[in-house]
Amino acid sequence: MARMKFLCDSERCIECNGCVTACKNEHEVPWGVNRRRVVTLDDGVPGERSISVACMHCTDAPCAAVCPVDCFYTTDDGIVLHDKDLCIGCGYCFYACPFGAPQYPQKEAFGVRGKMDKCTFCAGGPQGKDNSEEERKKYGRNRIAEGKLPLCAEMCSTKALLAGDGDMVADIYRERVLKRSGRPQTWGWETAYQEDV
Amino acid sequence: MMTDAKARTGGRARRIRAMLWTVVLIAAGSMLLPLAGYLYTAAVQAQEQSAGGDTANPRAEYWREVRDGTTGYTAVVGPETNVLIQSRGETWREIRNGPVITLGAIMVVGMIILLAVFQFTKGGAKLEHRTGRKVLRWPMLDRVLHWYTAILFIILAITGLSLLWGRFALIPLLGKEGFAAYASLAKPVHDYLALFFAVGLAVMLLKWFKHNIFEAHDRQWFKQAGGYLDGSHPPAGFANGGEKVYYWVLVAGGAAIVVSGFWMLFPNLGFERSAMQNANVIHGISSLVVITAVLAHIYLGTLGSEGALEGMVSGEVDEGWAKQHHNLWLEEVKKQGGAPASEGSASGRSAPASA
Numbered sequence: 001m002a003r004m005k006f007l008c009d010s011e012r013c014i015e016c017n018g019c020v021t022a023c024k025n026e027h028e029v030p031w032g033v034n035r036r037r038v039v040t041l042d043d044g045v046p047g048e049r050s051i052s053v054a055c056m057h058c059t060d061a062p063c064a065a066v067c068p069v070d071c072f073y074t075t076d077d078g079i080v081l082h083d084k085d086l087c088i089g090c091g092y093c094f095y096a097c098p099f100g101a102p103q104y105p106q107k108e109a110f111g112v113r114g115k116m117d118k119c120t121f122c123a124g125g126p127q128g129k130d131n132s133e134e135e136r137k138k139y140g141r142n143r144i145a146e147g148k149l150p151l152c153a154e155m156c157s158t159k160a161l162l163a164g165d166g167d168m169v170a171d172i173y174r175e176r177v178l179k180r181s182g183r184p185q186t187w188g189w190e191t192a193y194q195e196d197v
Numbered sequence: 198m199m200t201d202a203k204a205r206t207g208g209r210a211r212r213i214r215a216m217l218w219t220v221v222l223i224a225a226g227s228m229l230l231p232l233a234g235y236l237y238t239a240a241v242q243a244q245e246q247s248a249g250g251d252t253a254n255p256r257a258e259y260w261r262e263v264r265d266g267t268t269g270y271t272a273v274v275g276p277e278t279n280v281l282i283q284s285r286g287e288t289w290r291e292i293r294n295g296p297v298i299t300l301g302a303i304m305v306v307g308m309i310i311l312l313a314v315f316q317f318t319k320g321g322a323k324l325e326h327r328t329g330r331k332v333l334r335w336p337m338l339d340r341v342l343h344w345y346t347a348i349l350f351i352i353l354a355i356t357g358l359s360l361l362w363g364r365f366a367l368i369p370l371l372g373k374e375g376f377a378a379y380a381s382l383a384k385p386v387h388d389y390l391a392l393f394f395a396v397g398l399a400v401m402l403l404k405w406f407k408h409n410i411f412e413a414h415d416r417q418w419f420k421q422a423g424g425y426l427d428g429s430h431p432p433a434g435f436a437n438g439g440e441k442v443y444y445w446v447l448v449a450g451g452a453a454i455v456v457s458g459f460w461m462l463f464p465n466l467g468f469e470r471s472a473m474q475n476a477n478v479i480h481g482i483s484s485l486v487v488i489t490a491v492l493a494h495i496y497l498g499t500l501g502s503e504g505a506l507e508g509m510v511s512g513e514v515d516e517g518w519a520k521q522h523h524n525l526w527l528e529e530v531k532k533q534g535g536a537p538a539s540e541g542s543a544s545g546r547s548a549p550a551s552a
């Protein structure tokens with residue numbers, strides 16, 4: 001069984017924000033929410049690195065551990081999803097997540113936040129049939145059900161962002177590191193999967 | 198001539214030798230000097246290896262620093278979107294899912310067991326002598342304040358504890374869908390009623406401040422442990438030592454609950470995650486402490502002390518109860534000539550005056 005993972009190759013990311021835009025467009029993400037974002041460290045100085053970050057679909061997901069209504073679940077592919085019908089918008093997942101993945105829409109009065117939103121690895125959610133109108137409205141498109149990988153990685157112009165079966169992602173990355181000589185910098189893997197490439 | 202020629206050939210040979218040496222030196226130098234770089238890196242590597250494995254990779258340090266919440270630039274607008282990793286959430290998770298949930302349960306359930314044991318072994322304090330004469334203890338405004346705050350507190354406690362323990366206590370009973378339906382109602386109820394509760398608590402604590410300043414005779418009350426164990430009646434004014442402690446627990450705990458709650462209630466004001474994590478832990482601990490104290494208060498106001506509840510219901514307590522539990526207060530009421538509020542009977546009005 002595949003274990004889906006994200007990996008952003010910081011030697012290749014050029015901070016074009018194509019992944020952010022692709023994600024927003026594909027899933028019609030609510031206003032104010034970005035399921036993916038690019039962070040540039042040491043911006044403008046030698047050693048600058050950009051990294052695209054979203055939900056990493058952690059092995060021992062902190063969001064799932066602190067959810068009062070236990071609305072998070074991990075699919076057979078290792079994708080961490082949440083059930084918006086159960087979510088009460090308390091924001092605990094937002095406190096716990098190291099990557100800032102779950103976010104509140106923050107649209108309503110008096111700080112009422114509505115249901116949390118987060119990256120689904122383009123795998124939709126539990127409601128309705130795959131790619132039904134209900135699922136699309138709540139979670140966005142379900143590309144995984146169509147046999148496709150997440151759009152952010154699929155359309156990454158420099159192939160910095162890799163998504164897919166963890167072993168294959170690791171193999172591709174290891175080959176790159178061998179060719180260009182250097183050391184692997186599997187950003188976020190230790191935090192999310194408790195392992196390195 | 199010969200010597201001249203010899204000298205000339207000798208000079209030439211020397212020149213050729215010097216030239217050869219120079220060429221060899223230049224060639225050797227040009228071949229070896231670039232290798233010095235390797236020598237240097239080899240030396241550095243050897244040094245790094247002797248210093249310990251991971252330090253050989255400066256990038257590893259870089260990514261380790263990122264885990265400490267290093268900020269960068271991002272085009273995405275929002276609070277803390279420029280933080281790559283915030284590791285504090287993991288600490289918050291450990292504290293909230295660990296001590297707050299488990300020790301909190303031990304504390305609250307422990308108090309219930311303690312009170313039950315006390316009730317079954319010692320039993321609550323009986324009203325020793327009911328005189329039938331009434332003394333006004335709680336005017337209408339105080340009673341309204343008390344029950345307004347009390348009812349809101351109970352609703353807030355139940356809804357709050359549901360979010361803390363519901364996953365373990367209620368999901369097995371109601372199922373995920375059932376519990377989520379209840380929780381999605383409980384959360385806004387908790388959020389909105391909190392504002393009304395905060396007002397009630399603040400007014401109540403301000404109004405009763407004058408009763409709850411510690412006095413010298415309170416020391417005696419604590420020495421006799423309130424008389425709960427030996428059935429004695431230590432001196433007490435309007436509020437006894439224990440009630441004063443309870444008051445100050447409410448002041449400190451209440452303030453902590455209200456302030457930390459505010460932080461969590463308004464994430465749209467742009468509080469950072471660390472502030473909300475702290476607020477959540479403070480809110481949880483202070484609420485559990487106050488809930489534990491309130492359990493003791495409820496017991497002592499009902500089963501634990503016969504005749505106490507009527508004071509908060511009708512506003513008047515029996516003179517016998519006042520004498521038994523708040524002797525100094527009763528003396529004061531009489532001294533001020535404050536005739537105990539009558540229940541309509543003539544004897545009730547005259548008796549304290551003759552005493």
